[in-house]
Amino acid sequence: MDILTDIALGFHRAISPDALLFCFVGVTIGTFVGVLPGVGALAAVSLCLPFTYYLDPTVALIMLAGIFYGAQYGGSIASILLNVPGTVTAAVTALDGNPMTKQGRAGIALFTAMISSFIGGSIAIVLMMLFTPMLAQFALRFSSAEYFMIMLLGLIAASTIAPGSRLKSFAMMAAGLAIGLVGSDLNTGTMRFTFDRIELTDGISLVSIAMGLFGVAEILSSIGGDRPEKIDVGKIRLKSMIPSRAELGKIIKPILRGTFTGAGIGALPGSGAVVATFMAYAIEKKVAKDPSRFGKGAIEGVAAPEAANNASVQTAFIPTLSLGIPGDALMAFMLGAMLIHGIVPGPRFIIEQPVIFWGLVVSFWIGNLMLLVLNLPLIGIWVRMLSIPYHILYPAMLFFIAIGVYSVHYQVFDIYMVLAFGFVGFFMNKFGYPAAPLLLGFILGPLMEEHFKRALLMSRGQFDIFWERPISAVFLAIVAMLLAYSLFSIVRRQKNSKNRPEA
Amino acid sequence: MTNRVGKTQRYNIWESAIAVILALSGAYMVWQGLEYGFGSLRRMGPGFFPVTVGAALIILALGIAFETRSSTASNPNLPWRPLIAIAVGLGAFATFINLLGAIPATFMLIFVSMIGDRSVSWKTRLITAAGIAVLGFLFFGIAFRLPISAFWW
Numbered sequence: 002m003d004i005l006t007d008i009a010l011g012f013h014r015a016i017s018p019d020a021l022l023f024c025f026v027g028v029t030i031g032t033f034v035g036v037l038p039g040v041g042a043l044a045a046v047s048l049c050l051p052f053t054y055y056l057d058p059t060v061a062l063i064m065l066a067g068i069f070y071g072a073q074y075g076g077s078i079a080s081i082l083l084n085v086p087g088t089v090t091a092a093v094t095a096l097d098g099n100p101m102t103k104q105g106r107a108g109i110a111l112f113t114a115m116i117s118s119f120i121g122g123s124i125a126i127v128l129m130m131l132f133t134p135m136l137a138q139f140a141l142r143f144s145s146a147e148y149f150m151i152m153l154l155g156l157i158a159a160s161t162i163a164p165g166s167r168l169k170s171f172a173m174m175a176a177g178l179a180i181g182l183v184g185s186d187l188n189t190g191t192m193r194f195t196f197d198r199i200e201l202t203d204g205i206s207l208v209s210i211a212m213g214l215f216g217v218a219e220i221l222s223s224i225g226g227d228r229p230e231k232i233d234v235g236k237i238r239l240k241s242m243i244p245s246r247a248e249l250g251k252i253i254k255p256i257l258r259g260t261f262t263g264a265g266i267g268a269l270p271g272s273g274a275v276v277a278t279f280m281a282y283a284i285e286k287k288v289a290k291d292p293s294r295f296g297k298g299a300i301e302g303v304a305a306p307e308a309a310n311n312a313s314v315q316t317a318f319i320p321t322l323s324l325g326i327p328g329d330a331l332m333a334f335m336l337g338a339m340l341i342h343g344i345v346p347g348p349r350f351i352i353e354q355p356v357i358f359w360g361l362v363v364s365f366w367i368g369n370l371m372l373l374v375l376n377l378p379l380i381g382i383w384v385r386m387l388s389i390p391y392h393i394l395y396p397a398m399l400f401f402i403a404i405g406v407y408s409v410h411y412q413v414f415d416i417y418m419v420l421a422f423g424f425v426g427f428f429m430n431k432f433g434y435p436a437a438p439l440l441l442g443f444i445l446g447p448l449m450e451e452h453f454k455r456a457l458l459m460s461r462g463q464f465d466i467f468w469e470r471p472i473s474a475v476f477l478a479i480v481a482m483l484l485a486y487s488l489f490s491i492v493r494r495q496k497n498s499k500n501r502p503e504a
Numbered sequence: 505m506t507n508r509v510g511k512t513q514r515y516n517i518w519e520s521a522i523a524v525i526l527a528l529s530g531a532y533m534v535w536q537g538l539e540y541g542f543g544s545l546r547r548m549g550p551g552f553f554p555v556t557v558g559a560a561l562i563i564l565a566l567g568i569a570f571e572t573r574s575s576t577a578s579n580p581n582l583p584w585r586p587l588i589a590i591a592v593g594l595g596a597f598a599t600f601i602n603l604l605g606a607i608p609a610t611f612m613l614i615f616v617s618m619i620g621d622r623s624v625s626w627k628t629r630l631i632t633a634a635g636i637a638v639l640g641f642l643f644f645g646i647a648f649r650l651p652i653s654a655f656w657w
Contacts, residue, residue, distance in 0.1 A: 052648065168571055172526055172564040178557045179533060186550035191540050193550060194533075217590065224586040224621050392621045393632055396614040399590065400636050403597045403613055404606075408650050416598035420591060427587070432522060450553045462546030495571065 004130065011359025015367055019060050020360065027064035028368045031071020032376060035078070036383045038085045040398065042072035043331055044219060047211035048398075050338050051405045058342040059357045063364040065338055069331060070122065070314050070365065073274070074372045077114040077307055078383050082107060085387075090278040090310045097295060097302030104298050108241030111380060113252055113300055114307045115373055121260040121308030122369040125315035128264050130362055132316075133351065137323035140348040145455035146466045148325075150476035152449045155270040155326050156441055157483045162272050163435040166494070167487045170438050173429070177442020178449075180205055187451065200414040207337040209415050210443060212402045213422020214429070214436045220395045221427040242377060252304040255285055259305030260312045267313025270320060273329030274313045281309030315365060322346050322358065325448070330437035333444040519572035527565035533558025589620030605655040606645060610637040 014020060027049075034045040046068050053061035076091030081098035094114060101110035143151075160170035183194045184204030195201040244252075259281040266277040285305040286292045295302050318335075320326045325347035327333040339346055344357060351358045376383070406415045429436055460466035468474045533554045543549025593616035600609040614633035618624055644650045 166568070166571060168564055168567045172561065172568060175557055175561045175564055176526070176529075179529065179554075179561065182533075182554055182557070186540075189550050191550040193540060193554060194536065217594075221583070221586055221590060224583065392618060392624045392628070395621075396618050396632060397636055399593065399617050400610055400613060400640055403594060404610075404640065404644055404650075404652075407601060408644075408652075411651070413598045413602065416594060416601075420594045420598075423590070423594075424587070428522070432519060434522075446553075446557075453553075454548050457545055457548065462544060464545075491567070491571070 004134075007355060007359050008130065008363065010355060011361075011363035014059060014356050014360030015063070015363040019057065020063055020364060021367070023056065023060045023064040024067050024364050024368050025371060027067020028071035028074075028372050028375075031068040031073075032075035032078075032372065032383060033386060034068070035072035035075020035088055035091075036386050037075075037389075037394065038079060040394075041215055041219060042069055042088065043211060043334060044216040044398075045072065046331070046334060046338070047208055047215065048401050048405050050208055050341070051409045053338075053342075054409075058339075058344055059360050061342055062335075062339065062344070062357070062361055063368075065335065066318075066361065066365065067368045069335070070311065070368065071372060073310050073314055074115065074118055074376055075383065077118070077303075078111065078376075078380060079387060081110045081114060081303070082384060083387065090274045090306070093278045093282050093306040094303055094310075096282070097297070097299050100296065100298035101300070101303065106298065109244050109248065109300070110303055112242040112244055112377065113248075113303045115377055117252065117256045117259065117304040117307040118311040119369055119373045120256050121263060121310070121312040122315050123366060124257075124260045125264045125267070125312035126362060126366050126369070129315055129319055129365075132268070133319050133323045133358075133362075136319060137348040137351050140324050143324075143348070143472065144470070145452040145459065146470050146473045147476065149449055149452040149456055150467060150473045150480065151270070151324065151326055152445045152452070154476050154480050154483075155320075155328065156438070156445060156449075157480050157487075158270050158272070159329060159441050160438045161483050161487050162276060163438060165433045165435060167491050169432075169434045171487070173434050173436070174438040174442040177439035177444075178446040180210070180439070181443045181446025182450075187447075188454070198414070200410075200412055204447075205418060205443075206406075206409060206415060207334070207341070207444070208406055208409055209418040210422050211334055211440065212406055213419045214426035214440065216398065216402050217419060217423025218426025218430060218436075220398060221423060222430055223391065224395060248300060252300055255301040255305040256308045258284060258288070259308030262305075263309030263312030264316045266309075267316035267328070268319045270326060270328050273317060273331065274310050277313035278306045278310045281305040311369075318362075318365075322350060322361075323348060325350075327441065327444065330440045333441045337444050516572060520569055523565045523569035523572065526568065527562050530558040530561030530565060533561065585622060586620035590617045593617030593620075601652070603656065606641050606652045607637045607654045608656075610640050 030045060030049065031042065034040040034042060046065050049065060049068060053064060056064070072088055073090065076086060076088035077094045077098065080086040080091040080095035082102055084095050084099040086092040086095050098110045098114065101107065156174050160174045161167065163170040181204070183201055185192050185202055192202065262281045262284055263277040266272050266280060267274065282302060282305060285301045286295050289295065289299070289301065317328050317332050320328055321332045321336055325336065325345065327336045336346060344350065344354065402419060403416055406419050407413070409415060426436055456466055466473070467477055537551035537554030537558060540551035540554065541549030542551045542555055593613045596616055597609045597613035600612060611633045614636050615629055618629040618632060641654050645652050645654060
């Protein structure tokens, strides 16, 4: 019963006062930004990263992760009550959650969302406890060839799954790899693309990129947009949230289906919570006896996506922690944050740092419990947050961004960097260039270069190494398939556009 | 060009310009990468990755240029007001944080960037800017003890 000792170890760390406090701070900030439309989880996590430098790494990670899954809880509140999804994934919840509100069943919809999230998250955490060490054990056999291939696979998969033009996603991935090159080369010390600026010697900081692309860019696109004006609070009492026995019976199966859909998809490279949530909704619609109820307040349409959403958010940590391969932009950011804190996720992480790993995992569960216990009674407060006008919110966010990025190295250069990335991100949004592959490329780039060099050093310059080793060959085959599929879809896109009538 | 293709499928200068920028960045990377030293497969130089990524970027940019050569997307209506206000606001913060201190720099950041939203009154801008500047300093300078000074003295 090794695993029980490990979990006990984790509990010991996670219930220490500092861990509990920052877990609470994290999930509270997370819920807050989840409720607010126009403030993404990634922007919030990158805002808080500089202020965690002084914390113990375990506590810092507990807090950052708390923001991340807290935002998933918060996102559902605004989408159910007001039909304004605070996060992309919450848009699915709005499909049936908001109609429920209009029918006067807001309390039940909220309760369903919370309990589904909690059950989904809890089951996924158990899966995480079982599979992360197993995967890490397996990955101990990996050499640089496998690492390079699986990172390439992660990148290609993320770019293939991103909506819109494949070519644009791939270009952003390449741009991310390019930005990751800035700074001094690890092996030779050669300054690459530093333009003789001393500030660029260590590369462009992750915080500047993330705050620019996901914070400033978002603000630039949102100013002057429509905001919900008046909100009717006070109707939702704790009593109206308790569902009937029949309703409880109706949501159990959708929750379980959603959980396993979400957990499976979340653990795959390249696919995040968004895919999981949409998939869970589609599955519910398929298995339902009367699919026409969906979109008109079907309780399953709230339960399954919410469970899937939270499950995928938790299992996304499996490849990140065991292999060091993030599945989406948020996980890439978490990986970057860990590296900043001097923690290198990967197969050896669990063995060498059991307290951090198990403490983090157990804190997920504590955080989920806090969210469930605190959010239900506090929903009125969260809803009132929505009435903060955007013209107060965005200047405050800009201040947080500016002071946050400045406090990393106390150099003014980083503030200009954020501004530059904000503008780049704004134009990327406008023209359908996704930001997620860029961030993923930026973080994986330096690791990939390192492993690629090492693999070819091992094989004396022969590319055979990538297909002679069986695990690497499997990854290579999947990469080839994804590329072939992308090429096919690019060509098809072209053909379709040719059919358009020419004037 | 415009005459032949018609109104719906216009040659989109923005899309093409972005593709050109990407291709030029790729070309620059290849050129610089070769300067850094490409090395051999067995012993890769610091320029190996830049050249590879740069080449990929050029190919992808060409593909994008081809794909978007006749885009139905209209040129964007740029929200000049917020773009300029936020650029000037953040620029002012960056310029004055060391010269004048945190409170004046924050005040300028908030005040200028709030000009980006035309629906807000001057009074609100003034009060919000002053409020965030003071509260922000109390929070970060005093409570978090960041080594920033409130004013220039």
